[in-house]
Amino acid sequence: MPKLSSKGAFFDDAATICLINLRIEMDQKFDSSQFRNNALWDEISECMNKKNFMFNGDECKAKMLNLMDLYKEAKENSTGNVVKELDYFDLMESFMGNWGNVQPECQFSFGIMPPD
Numbered sequence: 001m002p003k004l005s006s007k008g009a010f011f012d013d014a015a016t017i018c019l020i021n022l023r024i025e026m027d028q029k030f031d032s033s034q035f036r037n038n039a040l041w042d043e044i045s046e047c048m049n050k051k052n053f054m055f056n057g058d059e060c061k062a063k064m065l066n067l068m069d070l071y072k073e074a075k076e077n078s079t080g081n082v083v084k085e086l087d088y089f090d091l092m093e094s095f096m097g098n099w100g101n102v103q104p105e106c107q108f109s110f111g112i113m114p115p116d
Helices: 013-025 027-031 037-050 057-077 081-085 089-096
Strands: none
Touching (some): 013 027, 013 089, 037 057
């Protein structure tokens, strides 16, 4: 039975993993100026619908942007606490880990903290 979305779309684990994997597969298209983002999100939605995850392009985009924000927060805090809370951290790391703009705000070496 297909999982139908509603205004408050709920992505279970399988749908979330499917979404992340589809976004990873289409990364080059998202980086290209040949494609419009909305059309790509609709394409992701169509692929998800074929797998019985019934979400539209806007819902897929909103979920992915939320996951990306959570991932960035986890990387910036990098205390391990947020990382544990982000269930899909490893999958997001494989996708976003090499992006130049996702770096911790500051890094400490040898346990020395900068003065306040």
